[in-house]
Amino acid sequence: MRLVLVLGDQLSADLSALRKADKETDVVVMAEVADEASYVPHHPKKIAFTLAAMRKFAASLRKDGWQVAYTKLDDPENCGTITGELIRRAAEHDAAGVIHTEPGEWRLITALGDMPLKTHCLPDDRFIACHQEFDDWANGRKALRMEYFYRDMRRKTGLLMDGGxxxxxxxxxxxxxxxxxxxxVEYGGPMRFAPDDTVEQVLDLVQARFGDNFGTLRPFWFATDSAQAQQHLAHWIKGGLPRFGDFQDAMLNDNRFLYHAVVGLYVNAGLLDPLAVCRAVEQAYRDGAAPLNAVEGFIRQIIGWREYVRGIYFREGPDYVTRNALGHSRDLPAMFWGADTAMNCIAKSVAQTGSEAYAHHIQRLMVTGNFALLAGVDPAQVHEWYLAVYADAYEWVEAPNVIGMSQFADGGIIASKPYISSGNYIHKMSDYCGNCAYRVQDKTGDKACPFNLLYWHFLDRHRDRFAGNPRMGNMYRVWDRMDEDRRKTIRQEADDxxxxxxxxxxV
Structure with a gap:
């Protein structure tokens, strides 16, 4: 017999390792281990979601006839690591080896490869593009721009295609x-599920073990099995999808979700199949229940961006998370962990993150990410923060979004220019600025929006790298047209x- 490893983000009944295994003889191994729960200080909601979903998935496997060796976090025999649990279970069952689906982090791939057990790693074919397919697309290209990869994925899947x-x-x-x-906002937000007995047991465990981590655990409302996730998806398609496209970049003080799908955590954990989700969204368009701009915008995020960043992560290798092309070294500010700040946009985004383990892509990219980049924060610390605080964050998806897209730390593999803006963008797309102690219209002075000062400060200190970038030339021409006294004031006030x-x- 063999062991069949199922990880906490592989909760899919058609997982390649399960398809390869023999239900009559093989043993599924699932383990809640301290190593996975603490390699970054994960949000308590993220830990609770993962553990509750794992327990329910294990129960569904047993109901389907599988033998499951499941280790809970508080089991006194728990080895504390995935590899330790596999070695323990192999001895217990006299197993010949381990079948597993490829993990989504180099850290675990390396650990499993170094085990003193015979292992067979299978591709994670829940994704549309395999590694070789992405590499074939990328090889020989001067720039790896997602838009062209996305078009290939549209052609491959047939999603939103009219013939060719x-x-x-x-x-x-x-x-x-x-x-x-x-x-x-006419949509009430994501579907909320009252914790059942399984979830309540997990919540008590997480509160006891991880109650001091950043973020609030209760109230807890996430779906924790595939049936609930499907209910939420249907709820959003009916109520949120029709206006999703129009307002997907907008931000509000008093509405944390607007029309967003909030399905990333379910798709990334395996409770929802990404292609099936896209087909359900496409069907809403075919049925006249959602406009094309909303449906295309959502599908692009799944079969375009999600597939693309996974391709980048595995193509670039284990050192990708350590890259720091701009040489930034400032420590992550305490305001990212909830310390006081007069910047309302940061305060609102961080408070929402602490409460919900969620923020949408513009809050991540153009508020917290934009600030970290402009302020010169060490990208490794920024990466670890995003990995820790969001329920949908796994390294394969989070690292390219942060190291590449948000922080430009990969030197331009993903983004052709840094995603930076002054306060005007946030003012245009939100109502944050009206409640802020700073004044977005002030470019200098005690009340000047920090984004305004830091924007020009960033461009000035990185001029050698970016002045020749054709997409940034106009920014430098504006800077150069300012009189020297104004430029000196901006530099001094930003430094202060x-x-x-x-x-x-x-601050």
Whole structure:
């Protein structure tokens, strides 16, 4: 007999390792281990979601006839690591070896490869593009731009295709998806599930073990099995999808979800199949229940961006998370862990993250990510923060989004220019600035929005790298047209503000 490893983000009934295994003779191994729960200080909701979903998935496997060797976190025989549990179970069952589906982190791939057990690693074919397919697409290209990869994925899947042409005549409807924050939101947000006995037991365990981690554990409302995740998906398709495209970049003080799907944690853990999700969303368009801009924008995030960043992560290798092309070294500010700040956009985004283990892509990219990049924060610390605090974060998806897209630490593999902006973008796309102690319209002075000062400070200190970038030339021409006294004031005020940040002052 063999052991069949199922990890906490592989909770799919059609997992390649399960398909390869023999239900009559093989033993499924699942383990809640301290090593996985603490390699970064995970949000308590993220830990609770993973453990509860694992326990329910194990129960479903047993019901389906599998023999499951399951180790709970508080089991006194728990070895504390995935490899330790496999070695223990192999001795217990006199197993000939281990079958497993490829993990989504180099850390675990290396650990499993170094085990003193015979292992057979199978590809994770829940993704549309295998590693070789992505590499074949990438080889020989001067720039690995997602848009062209996305078009290939549309052709491969047939999603939103009209024969050989894109539905509606265009591949991308992003220009329709950048409306500022609406006055009212007609969707009540994600479906919420009352914790059952299994979830309550996990919540008590997580509170006892990880109650001091950043983030609040209760109230806990996530779906924790595939049936609940499917209910949530149907709820969002009916109520949120029709307006999702219009307002996907918008942010509001008093509405944390707007029209967003909040399915990333379910897809990434295996409770929802990504292609099936996209087909359900496409069907809403075919049925006249959702407009093309909303449906295309969502599908692009799944079969385009999600597949693309996974390809980048595995193509670039284990050292990708250590890259720091801009040489940034400032420590992550305490405000990212909930310390006081006068910057309302940061305060709101961090508070939401602490409460929900969730923030949407613009809050991550253009608020917290934009700030970290402009302020010169060490990208490794930024990476670990995002990996820790969001329920949908696994390294294969999180690292390229942060190291590449958000922090430009990979030197431009993903982004052709840094994603930076002054306070004006946040003002345009949100109502954050109206409640802020700083004034977004002030470019200098005591009340000047820090984004305004840091934007020019970033461009000035990285001029040698970016002045020749064709997408950034206009920014430098604006800077050069300022008189020298104004440029000197901006540099000095930005330096003073950063010195206060370094001292740990509430800024």
């Amino acid at each position: 042409s894109p539905e509606g005549g265009k591949w991308n409807y992003d220009h329709d998806n950048r409306k500022p924050a609406p006055d009212d 503000w950063l010195r206060r940040l370094n001292k740990g002052e509430a």
